[in-house]
Amino acid sequence: MPQEAHISVNERTFIQDAIKEQVRLDGRAFDAFRALELTFGDEYGVADVQLGKTRVIARISVHVVTPAPERKFDGVFQIITEFSPMASPAFEVGRPTNAEVVLSRILEKAIRRSNALDTESLCIIAGLKCFALRADVHVIDHDGGLIDASCIAVMAALQHFRRPDVVVEGEKATVLSIRERDPIPLSILHQPLCVTFSYFEEGELFLVDANLAEEQVRSGEVIITMNRHGEVCQIAKYGGATVEPYALFNLTTLALQKVKEMSKFIQTRLDDDAKKRNASGLLSELSAENDRPFDKPVG
Amino acid sequence: MAPDAVLSHLHRADGSATYTHNGYCIIGAVNGPIEVLRRDERPEEATIEVNVRPAVGVGSPKERHIETLLHNTLRSIISTPSIPRTLVQITLQVHSLPDEDSSTGVSPSLTLLPHLLHTALLALLSASIPLSTTLTAVLIALPSTNTPTACTQLLSPTAIELLRAKPIRSAHVFAFSGEGKMLLNESDGTFSYEEWDEAAEAAEEVCCKEDGAVVLAENMEVDGREGENLDGWLRSVVRTKVEHEQRWKSAR
Numbered sequence: 259m260p261q262e263a264h265i266s267v268n269e270r271t272f273i274q275d276a277i278k279e280q281v282r283l284d285g286r287a288f289d290a291f292r293a294l295e296l297t298f299g300d301e302y303g304v305a306d307v308q309l310g311k312t313r314v315i316a317r318i319s320v321h322v323v324t325p326a327p328e329r330k331f332d333g334v335f336q337i338i339t340e341f342s343p344m345a346s347p348a349f350e351v352g353r354p355t356n357a358e359v360v361l362s363r364i365l366e367k368a369i370r371r372s373n374a375l376d377t378e379s380l381c382i383i384a385g386l387k388c389f390a391l392r393a394d395v396h397v398i399d400h401d402g403g404l405i406d407a408s409c410i411a412v413m414a415a416l417q418h419f420r421r422p423d424v425v426v427e428g429e430k431a432t433v434l435s436i437r438e439r440d441p442i443p444l445s446i447l448h449q450p451l452c453v454t455f456s457y458f459e460e461g462e463l464f465l466v467d468a469n470l471a472e473e474q475v476r477s478g479e480v481i482i483t484m485n486r487h488g489e490v491c492q493i494a495k496y497g498g499a500t501v502e503p504y505a506l507f508n509l510t511t512l513a514l515q516k517v518k519e520m521s522k523f524i525q526t527r528l529d530d531d532a533k534k535r536n537a538s539g540l541l542s543e544l545s546a547e548n549d550r551p552f553d554k555p556v557g
Numbered sequence: 558m559a560p561d562a563v564l565s566h567l568h569r570a571d572g573s574a575t576y577t578h579n580g581y582c583i584i585g586a587v588n589g590p591i592e593v594l595r596r597d598e599r600p601e602e603a604t605i606e607v608n609v610r611p612a613v614g615v616g617s618p619k620e621r622h623i624e625t626l627l628h629n630t631l632r633s634i635i636s637t638p639s640i641p642r643t644l645v646q647i648t649l650q651v652h653s654l655p656d657e658d659s660s661t662g663v664s665p666s667l668t669l670l671p672h673l674l675h676t677a678l679l680a681l682l683s684a685s686i687p688l689s690t691t692l693t694a695v696l697i698a699l700p701s702t703n704t705p706t707a708c709t710q711l712l713s714p715t716a717i718e719l720l721r722a723k724p725i726r727s728a729h730v731f732a733f734s735g736e737g738k739m740l741l742n743e744s745d746g747t748f749s750y751e752e753w754d755e756a757a758e759a760a761e762e763v764c765c766k767e768d769g770a771v772v773l774a775e776n777m778e779v780d781g782r783e784g785e786n787l788d789g790w791l792r793s794v795v796r797t798k799v800e801h802e803q804r805w806k807s808a809r
Contacts, residue, residue, distance in 0.1 A: 299653060311568045315652065319613045342610055344586040344648040346569055351608050351616075394613055396650055398584060399567045 262348035265474040273475045277458050283471065289512060291467045292403070294520070296414055296527045302441065303419030307411040310469060311401035316411035317394045318419040322433060325381065325388040333380020334390035337365045337412060345400035357404065364405050364494060365395070368450050368483040369412055372491035379445040382424050382431045389421060391444075402470040405481055409452040414524050418531065419444055448485040451520050453513040455480045457499035464509075466516065480506070482513040486521040559790045560675060564683045564798050570648075572684020576676040579715040580655030583672055585680035590643030597644070602637035604644045609673065612651045623666050623673065630732055630741045631677055636687040645686055649673050661719035663698060663728045664745050668716070670730045671696050674741075682795060692740060693764040693787035694732035697756045699748060701726035710759055729753065731760035735788070763787060 273283060282288065292310030299306070303318030325332060339362045341349035349355055354362075369375070380389040393412050397404060420441035423434045456468040456476040468476060478499030483491040490510055495501060560578035567573035570586035590603060597604045607627045609620045627647075635645060651669070658665055671694035678692050698711040700722040711718060719725060727746030734740050739761075744753065765788045800807075 301653065301656070304653065313567075317612060338615065340610075340615060342608060342648050342650065343588060343646050344567070344570055344573075344584070344650060347588040347591055347646060392613070396610070398650065400569050 262346060265471060269471065270475050273471060274458065277463055277465070282465065284469065288464070289466045289516075291406075291516065291520075292469070294410070294523060296410070296524060298414075298418050298527070298531045303415050305411045305415035305418060307407050307414065309403050309407040309410075309467070311399055312403050312407050313397075313399040314404065314407045314411045315396045315398055316408070316415040317396070318391060318415045319394070320389050320391050320419075320421050322382065322387055322431075323390040325385065327385070330385040331381050332377045333388040335370060335375055335377050335380070336390070336392045337362065337370060337395065338392060339365065339395040339397075339408065341397055345397040360496065361395075361405055361408060364452065364481055364483075364492070365408060365412060367492040367494070368409055368452055369416075372450050372483070373447055374413070374450050375416060376445040376447050380421075383426060383429065386429070387431050391419075391421075400470065402473045403454065403467050406452050406454055406467060409450070409483070410520060410524065413449050413451060414527070416444055416446060417449070417524070417528055448487065448489070449521055449524070450483045450485050450491045451517045452481055452483045453516045455482070455509055455513075457497070457501065461499040461501050461505075466512070480509060482509055484510065484513050484517045486514075486518050488514050560672075562675075562679050562794050564679060564794070570680075570684075572680050572682070572686070574676055574679035574683050575652075576672060576679060578672055578675075579713070580653070580658075581669065581672045582652040583676040584650045584652050585676035586648045586650075587645065587677075587680040587684040587686060588648075589645035589684060589686055590640045591646065593642065593644035598642050599637075601641050603635065603640045603642075605632055605635060605637070606644060606646045607631065607677070608646075608648045610648065610650045612653060619666055623670065626670065626741065626743065627673060627677060630674065630692070631681075633740055634678070634688050634690050634692050634734065635681065636689040639687045645681075647677050647680065649676055649680075655716040657716040657720050661716055662723050662725050663719055667728050667730050667743060667745055668696060668719070670694065670743060671713070671732070674732055678791075679794065682798065691735040691788075691791055692732055693791060694730060694741065695760045695763045695787065696728065696730050697760055698722065698725050698728045699746075699752060699756065700724070710756060712759060712763055727752070729756045729760070731757060731764065733761060733764040735765070737761065737765045 276283060295308040297306045298304060305316045307314045323334060339358060341355065341358045342351060343349055380391060382388055393415060395408050395412060420443055422436065422441050423439040425432045425434060453466065455464045455466060456472060457464050457478040458476055460477060465472060478497030480501060481494045560576060563575045565573055566575060567586055570588055572587040574585045576583050593604050605628055607624045609623050610616060611620060658668060674692060674694040681688060695713050698714050698719060700711065701724050711722060727744060727748035730743045731739060732741035763786055
């Protein structure tokens with residue numbers, strides 16, 4: 259299997275020297291993301307994210323299974339990331355590379371274990387039937403920043419997805435198709451998003467959203483996952499660069515700003531898409547969902 | 558409607574194509590010729606590797622079966638002796654399927670196969686892999702009727718058409734080379750030899766007749782272009798690609 263082409267010594271020193279002089283190869287500021295583009299498919303739950311040249315597609319699908327016996331009231335939620343040779347010839351099918359393991363672990367921590375999705379809402383009949391939700395992440399084009407792009411794709415797809423409605427009569431549950439009953443959005447508790455900081459010069463300089471060449475040159479990375487309310491979901495650090503503990507506070511402040519921008523962007527795109535789907539304004543009539551009053555909790 | 562194709566839109570892969578037709582959307586990428594593993598190396602020809610990735614989930618035996626079919630068909634159109642001891646890596650990612658695909662009663666690997674073949678060919682063209690010929694493929698479905706003589710063939714039907722014509726008695730996928738030679742035939746269901754022969758003839762018309770306006774489906778002539786068959790479509794795609802690549806020459 260072909261190896262990933264290593265970056266040459268000349269290129270490496272060039273990028274490093276340029277960064278020392280406060281210049282990035284593509285002319286971005288150190289704390290700037292590449293152009294972000296998000297499109298939704300015709301179906302519910304397909305999000306296509308383009309971050310510069312990186313392109314990731316996330317697809318949510320659902321089916322009915324028996325819940326695990328030790329978790330009778332919970333549905334199943336899985337995130338599957340499998341790289342294909344499409345993104346790079348060095349990615350082999352069935353043999354995960356280091357990047358793939360890191361990506362799936364971070365997404366697991368950031369989205370699944372931070373309880374972004376309320377899995378209890380996927381339960382149909384306790385102990386007997388529940389929805390199994392899976393998010394497939396397809397990396398189509400790879401130019402660095404896979405973690406950030408995948409996280410945006412999965413969260414946008416989750417917010418876009420509508421699961422079919424069910425009718426429960428005693429022990430019998432009937433899943434109603436999209437034609438019979440308007441499908442229901444998932445209950446999402448918060449929207450975590452990842453921001454990757456790449457460290458250079460043994461922890462003196464850092465970049466936001468490094469591209470592939472910068473990723474190959476960096477000496478370490480810090481991945482911070484936050485939601486727009488400023489709650490940190492996870493912090494991961496890979497590579498050898500030393501990072502001062504206090505520097506992490508600065509990073510979280512910066513990450514919060516980026517996450518707020520990205521959440522806002524995702525929300526505008528979701529609203530646009532909803533408007534497009536609901537051109538006649540009849541969708542609210544079809545909804546079987548009760549309005550949830552958002553009162554202040556007592557106390 | 559003629560299929561829709563976008564070529565060379567991915568940055569990492571050597572060649573790539575996105576193909577959309579009748580609600581099927583497939584992204585194909587080709588890397589090659591690249592270094593091959595020692596154990597797969599062939600001294601006098603190139604090794605071909607095909608990966609089909611479903612829209613949902615990881616590959617199953619169904620995908621492995623399609624990969625074998627694609628591998629055998631593509632091996633006969635790629636000019637493997639001209640790039641010996643190398644690897645041509647073809648990845649086909651199914652992006653979306655029509656909603657009705659699973660309920661048509663026709664094996665989903667058959668309905669998908671012509672689209673995968675076209676995507677693979679377009680990606681190979683985009684990667685400039687030496688080919689000995691081109692390829693076009695079509696799905697033909699024979700709905701079950703009471704009078705077998707009056708049965709109408711469905712040429713390259715959409716999923717909704719298949720659903721309406723249910724039950725489908727047999728489905729056939731034919732692939733023809735640029736010279737009009739049959740490269741692949743996959744059939745499913747019950748059919749007589751005469752029916753198969755008729756289907757093969759109809760498929761040949763759709764795929765590779767050079768002249769004479771052959772109607773691909775009932776609503777085909779809306780485009781108003783002459784000789785609308787798959788060969789003509791393929792030529793127009795390649796012409797657009799070449800025009801795009803040669804635009805530096807025509808610019809003044």
